[in-house]
Structure formats: structure tokens, C-alpha cells
Amino acid sequence: MIRFVANRVLGMLIVLFLVCLFTFVIFFALSPDPAVQICGKNCTPEAIDQIRANLGVDQPFWTQFGTFLSGLFAGRAYGTGPNAIDCAAPCLGYSFQSSQAVTDMIVQRLPVSATVAIGAAVLWLLAGVAGGLLSAVREGRFADRFIAGLTLTGMSIPNYVLALSLQFLLVVTLGWLPFPQAVPFSEDPLQWFQNFLMPWIVLAIGMAAVYTRLTRANVIETLQENYVRTARAKGLSPGLVWRRHALRPALTPIVTIFGMDFAGLLGGALITETVFGLNGIGKMAADSITKNDQPVIMGVTLLAAFLVVVGNMVVDLLYTAIDPRVRVGSSA
Amino acid sequence: MTFTPTELEVEGAAGGEVVREGAPVPPPASGRRVARAFLRDRAAVACSVYIVLIVLMAVAAPLLVKISGYGPLEFDQDAVDPNLGGIPLGAAGGMGADHWFGVEPGNGRDIFARIVYGARVSMLIAISATLLTTALGVVFGLIAGYFGGRVDMVISRVMEFLMAFPALIFMIAVLSALPAENRQILLVLVISFFGWPYLARIVRGQTMSLKEREFVEAAKASGATSAQIIFKEILPNLASTIIVMTTLAVPGYVGTEAGLSFLGVGVVPPTPSWGQMIASSVPWYAVDPAYFLIPGAFLFLLVLSFTVLGDRIRKLLGEGTA
Numbered sequence: 125m126i127r128f129v130a131n132r133v134l135g136m137l138i139v140l141f142l143v144c145l146f147t148f149v150i151f152f153a154l155s156p157d158p159a160v161q162i163c164g165k166n167c168t169p170e171a172i173d174q175i176r177a178n179l180g181v182d183q184p185f186w187t188q189f190g191t192f193l194s195g196l197f198a199g200r201a202y203g204t205g206p207n208a209i210d211c212a213a214p215c216l217g218y219s220f221q222s223s224q225a226v227t228d229m230i231v232q233r234l235p236v237s238a239t240v241a242i243g244a245a246v247l248w249l250l251a252g253v254a255g256g257l258l259s260a261v262r263e264g265r266f267a268d269r270f271i272a273g274l275t276l277t278g279m280s281i282p283n284y285v286l287a288l289s290l291q292f293l294l295v296v297t298l299g300w301l302p303f304p305q306a307v308p309f310s311e312d313p314l315q316w317f318q319n320f321l322m323p324w325i326v327l328a329i330g331m332a333a334v335y336t337r338l339t340r341a342n343v344i345e346t347l348q349e350n351y352v353r354t355a356r357a358k359g360l361s362p363g364l365v366w367r368r369h370a371l372r373p374a375l376t377p378i379v380t381i382f383g384m385d386f387a388g389l390l391g392g393a394l395i396t397e398t399v400f401g402l403n404g405i406g407k408m409a410a411d412s413i414t415k416n417d418q419p420v421i422m423g424v425t426l427l428a429a430f431l432v433v434v435g436n437m438v439v440d441l442l443y444t445a446i447d448p449r450v451r452v453g454s455s456a
Numbered sequence: 457m458t459f460t461p462t463e464l465e466v467e468g469a470a471g472g473e474v475v476r477e478g479a480p481v482p483p484p485a486s487g488r489r490v491a492r493a494f495l496r497d498r499a500a501v502a503c504s505v506y507i508v509l510i511v512l513m514a515v516a517a518p519l520l521v522k523i524s525g526y527g528p529l530e531f532d533q534d535a536v537d538p539n540l541g542g543i544p545l546g547a548a549g550g551m552g553a554d555h556w557f558g559v560e561p562g563n564g565r566d567i568f569a570r571i572v573y574g575a576r577v578s579m580l581i582a583i584s585a586t587l588l589t590t591a592l593g594v595v596f597g598l599i600a601g602y603f604g605g606r607v608d609m610v611i612s613r614v615m616e617f618l619m620a621f622p623a624l625i626f627m628i629a630v631l632s633a634l635p636a637e638n639r640q641i642l643l644v645l646v647i648s649f650f651g652w653p654y655l656a657r658i659v660r661g662q663t664m665s666l667k668e669r670e671f672v673e674a675a676k677a678s679g680a681t682s683a684q685i686i687f688k689e690i691l692p693n694l695a696s697t698i699i700v701m702t703t704l705a706v707p708g709y710v711g712t713e714a715g716l717s718f719l720g721v722g723v724v725p726p727t728p729s730w731g732q733m734i735a736s737s738v739p740w741y742a743v744d745p746a747y748f749l750i751p752g753a754f755l756f757l758l759v760l761s762f763t764v765l766g767d768r769i770r771k772l773l774g775e776g777t778a
Contacts, residue, residue, distance in 0.1 A: 139617060139620055142617060143621070147626075147629065150629055150630055150633055151629070151633055276760065276763055276764055277760065279763060280707065280756060280759040280763050281759075281760075282731075282734075282752070282755055282756065282759065284715075284718055284731075284734055284735075284738075285734060285748070285752035285755065285756055288734070288738065288741045288748045288752065289748075289749070289752065291741060292741055292742065292745050295742075296741075296742045296745075388622055391622065391625065392625075394624075394625075394628070394719060395715060395718060395719065398719075409625070409628070410719055410720075413632045413719060413721055414720055416632070418632075418633065421628070421629055421632055421633075422629065424625065425622075425625050425626060425628075425629045428622040428625045429621060429622055429625070429626075432620065432621075432622045433620055
């Protein structure tokens with residue numbers, strides 16, 4: 125077991141290193157020269173060279189990558205002398221456009237993104253598992269086919285179309301919800317809740333559809349397993365067979381994807397946050413695309429990759445603890 | 457995946473359970489029986505009709521625009537009200553005999569013409585990305601599955617690595633860092649780069665089980681080369697899997713392209729794309745809902761049609777793979 129965990133952690137570290145390298149290569153090779161951006165108009169070539177030297181972007185690739193990596197663990201400073209900008213420990217970069225460290229910008233916006241992600245996750249998990257179970261119980265009957273139609277629709281509707289339609293319907297036409305306004309929870313809990321309601325629903329619908337299909341397929345498949353037949357043959361009551369023999373193995377795979385989906389969402393729901401004007405990590409990334417603020421895009425990319433990779437591993441380890449069959453399978 | 461969403465968000469469309477790895481390969485179904493069952497399925501026929509219509513629309517775009525009278529890039533200031541900030545004149549976003557689907561608020565470009573030309577862009581990108589992904593996925597999957605050993609290990613690690621990535625945000629990162637020229641080609645390349653492992657994984661699994669079968673052994677014994685075995689013996693048996701996976705991939709790519717264009721890293725204006733049209737309609741959604749509803753409905757129906765079609769084809773080609 126310890127060897128298995130060690131292997132998984134090592135694998136994760138390698139993937140994370142490669143993610144850093146890959147991201148760095150993309151931005152190293154492709155992004156416009158930050159020195160030119162900082163210098164602005166009326167700039168002499170000498171001034172640009174000076175800024176380059178200060179930033180260290182005149183160094184060879186591996187040196188820069190090394191500085192970047194050590195910045196992640198120990199922090200770093202941009203420039204030298206009294207004007208140096210300090211970037212504390214997990215230094216994901218520095219946005220010269222907004223004169224702020226990317227890490228600080230992310231931390232400021234994390235609560236909004238976390239609220240969006242948690243609310244949506246609760247909704248889609250409940251709806252997905254409930255819908256999937258209902259479909260499986262009523263396999264082939266009206267309820268099953270009705271839910272199948274709903275899931276296909278839910279999977280196909282692009283979330284920005286859904287977001288705009290909901291906003292138009294609920295806010296403009298029916299007036300059930302107020303126009304979204306940024307208010308802290310402590311000031312006006314109702315308005316705060318109403319602000320997040322639509323983003324939660326929009327994000328949850330697409331995911332709930334996927335989870336419904338998965339749950340349905342897993343439950344139906346598990347019910348055909350030999351041990352379920354044995355349990356039935358022993359004369360266990362149908363309810364007990366369901367609870368003890370069918371549900372647990374059928375629902376464990378859901379945990380796996382849930383971890384990854386949730387982690388991915390924590391890194392920012394770009395489209396939903398943008399459409400609803402929620403000031404989270406996703407909106408920050410989307411705005412940075414328009415402003416061409418490369419360090420921010422790079423920082424968010426790294427964060428999202430980190431969350432997904434770590435989430436993936438945590439879930440894998442949990443899963444191994446729940447279902448011993450995985451351990452056997454992975455060592456083979 | 458997914459815009460995955462790794463699926464952050466847009467990728468969601470590609471989700472759902474897929475063909476299982478290493479599942480027993482069903483015998484190829486007879487073409488005529490499948491065709492007949494397909495024609496009896498009303499939903500599948502309706503979806504195919506819609507897809508064919510969109511393709512025809514995309515192909516005949518210049519002709520259609522000539523009939524409707526306005527090009528996709530033509531401004532028509534007479535159709536909008538300058539006193540109201542450029543809201544289209546007339547009901548439902550300025551729909552009427554002149555502009556069939558109304559006009560864009562602000563500059564008065566004809567929405568019908570932009571939808572028609574947008575279909576071109578969306579379909580071209582989605583279909584090219586699907587072809588490239590399929591080619592890469594099949595080739596790498598076959599090689600990994602057939603040769604096994606070290607080759608398999610390298611390819612499998614690369615696939616795992618690519619699938620562990622949050623694809624959407626990386627696509628955004630790559631596209632935002634790249635220059636804006638040739639965006640459409642770049643979109644296809646970037647989408648395919650992150651998309652091929654999903655097919656390759658399944659092709660690899662099935663190849664591994666197929667290569668143990670008697671007919672492959674027979675071919676080997678009669679002196680066939682590896683290339684002959686892979687392409688003449690194994691590949692034909694993968695046909696139904698590839699068809700299903702391909703049909704299910706298209707809606708994902710349509711959605712991804714629209715999502716990336718929506719975020720401003722896809723197709724560059726003034727070239728129209730459905731996602732980009734919806735993005736530019738966001739500031740106007742309260743006063744001119746037709747502006748987002750029309751491209752939104754076209755996009756939704758296209759994705760839905762491909763998803764339903766893929767689902768139906770999978771059921772028809774053998775319950776075994778589902």
C-alpha cells in the first residue's frame with residue numbers, strides 16, 4: 125500500500141513538473157516581449173535592454189525556468205535594487221498591467237470561484253445521482269426515456285446560451301430575480317444568494333446530465349453482476365440488495381470523476397463567471413485574454429492544472445481505500 | 457474533457473459514458489439491416505436532416521447571401537435606430553422581408569448572412585478537427601495496441617499526460633499566446649492535439665484484444681507483414697467503434713470552437729462564427745434577445761443533433777460496445 129501511494133505521488137510530481145515546463149515553454153516561446161510592454165511608447169532600445177536585464181528575460185531558457193521554479197517554492201524578486209518588486213513564496217508571476225502579483229490576484233478572487241464551484245457541485249451531484257437512479261430503476265419505461273431526453277438536451281446546450289436565456293427569462297421577462305449586483309454575504313444574504321443561483325444552475329445542468337448517464341449505466345451494469353444474483357438468490361430483500369450490493373460499487377466510480385470535475389471548476393468557470401459578471405478567477409482569466417496580460421493567463425493555467433492533477437491523485441487514493449479491487453488491478 | 461471539460465465547461469458536451477476499453481469487439485453488423493433500422497428511427501432521421509441542411513447552407517453560403525441581398529460584412533445603418541443606441545428598428549431584432557433574421561444592433565449587419573457564413577466556419581473547423589483527431593487517434597492507438605512493449609508505454613504515457621491536462625484552459629493559453637493570423641488552422645491543430653488520446657485509448661484497447669484472435673494469427677502464419685495485418689486485418693474490425701467515436705466527437709468540437717470564439721481566442725472578427733456572435737450579443741441580451749437566441753438556437757440544435765445521432769448509431773451498431 126505504501127509503495128502504491130509513493131508511486132502515485134511520484135507520478136503526480138512528474139506530471140506537475142511537465143505541466144510547469146510545458147506552460148513555461150508556451151509562454152516563453154510565444155508571448156510578446158514583456159520589456160516592450162512595460163516600456164511603453166517613446167522607448168529606446170537601450171531602455172528595453174535594461175528592463176530585459178532587470179527582469180532576467182535575457183537569460184537562457186533553462187536559467188529562466190529555474191528562476192521560475194524556485195519562485196514557486198521560495199519566492200523571487202523582479203528587478204534589482206530599490207525598485208525591485210518582491211513576489212512572495214508561491215510566486216506564479218507578476219502582472220505588470222495591474223501592478224500586482226498573480227498569486228495575490230488569484231487569492232482575492234478564490235472565494236467567489238469556490239462559492240460557484242461548491243454550489244454547482246452540490247446541485248449536479250444530487251440531480252445527477254437521483255436522475256441516474258430513477259432511470260435505472262425504471263429502465264426502458266417512460267421515466268427513463270424522458271430523463272434520457274433531458275440529459276441529451278442538457279449535454280448539448282452550450283452554457284453561455286443557457287446563461288443568457290435564463291438571465292433573459294428570469295430577470296428581464298419574469299422579473300423573478302434582481303439584476304446581479306456584487307454584494308457581500310454579510311450585507312444582503314438574499315441578494316447574495318440570488319446572484320449565485322443562476323451560475324449554479326447553469327454549471328450544474330451540463331454536469332448533471334453527464335452524471336445521470338454515468339450513474340444509470342453503472343447501476344444497470346452492477347445489477348447484472350454475479351454477486352447481486354447470489355444476494356438475490358439467498359433471499360435478501362430487494363431494498364437490502366440495492367443498498368448493500370448494488371449502490372456502493374455503482375457509485376464509487378462517480379467519486380473519481382467528481383473529484384476531477386470539481387477541481388477543474390475551482391480553477392475558474394471562465395464562461396459562466398464572465399456572463400454573470402462574477403468577479404472570480406475565471407472572469408479574471410477571460411479579462412486577461414482581452415487585455416493580453418500573459419502572466420495572469422499563465423498563472424491561472426498553472427493553478428487549474430495543479431488542481432486537476434492533485435484532485436485526480438487524491439481521488440485515486442481515496443478510491444483505492446474504498447475499493448480494494450483497484451489496488452490489485454493497478455499492480456498487475 | 458472537457459473545454460472540458462477537464463473539462464472546465466464547454467467540453468461537457470463530449471462527456472457521457474464512452475465505449476469501454478478492451479470491450480469485446482462485436483461482429484460487423486450488416487449494412488443494409490443497420491440502414492433500415494436507422495431510417496425507422498425518427499429522431500435519428502430528423503437529426504441527420506438538420507445536419508445535412510446546415511452543411512448545405514454552409515456550402516451554398518455565397519448563393520444564399522445573394523438571394524437574401526446582404527453580405528455578412530455589410531453595414532446597414534438604415535436598419536438600426538441611432539437615437540436608441542443602435543437598437544434594430546422593428547420587432548424581434550429587425551426581422552422582416554429585408555433582413556430575414558434581423559440585424560445586429562449597433563452596426564446593422566445582417567444576421568442571416570452571418571449565420572450562413574458562421575456555419576461555414578463552425579462546420580469546417582469541427583470537421584477538420586474531427587478528421588485530424590481520428591487520424592492521429594487511430595494511428596497511435598493501433599501502433600500502441602499492436603506493438604505493445606516500449607512503444608506502447610511511451611504512447612500511453614503521452615496520452616495520460618495529455619488527458620490529465622485541463623484542456624480548455626491550455627487551449628486558451630496556447631491560442632492567446634499565438635499570433636492572430638491563420639486562427640482557423642491553429643484552432644484545428646490545438647483542438648486535435650488535446651483530443652486524439654480519447655479515441656486512441658479505445659482503439660488501443662480493442663487492438664490489443666483483436667491481435668490475439670485466430671484470423672490475425674492465420675495472417676501472421678501466412679507471412680503477412682505488420683503493416684498488412686494492422687491495416688487489412690485489424691482496422692476493418694474497428695470501423696464501427698471509429699464511426700461512433702467520430703460522431704460523438706463532432707458536437708464536442710463544435711462546442712469547443714464556439715466556446716473559444718466566445719472567449720475571444722477563436723475565430724477573429726470580422727469573420728463570423730456562431731460562438732463569437734453570441735459573445736458579441738452579451739451586452740445586448742436584455743434589449744435585443746433575438747441577437748443571442750438565433751445563433752444560440754442554431755448552435756444548440758447542431759450540437760444536439762450530432763449527440764443524438766452518435767447515441768443512436770452506437771445503439772444500432774451493436775449493444776455490445778455500448
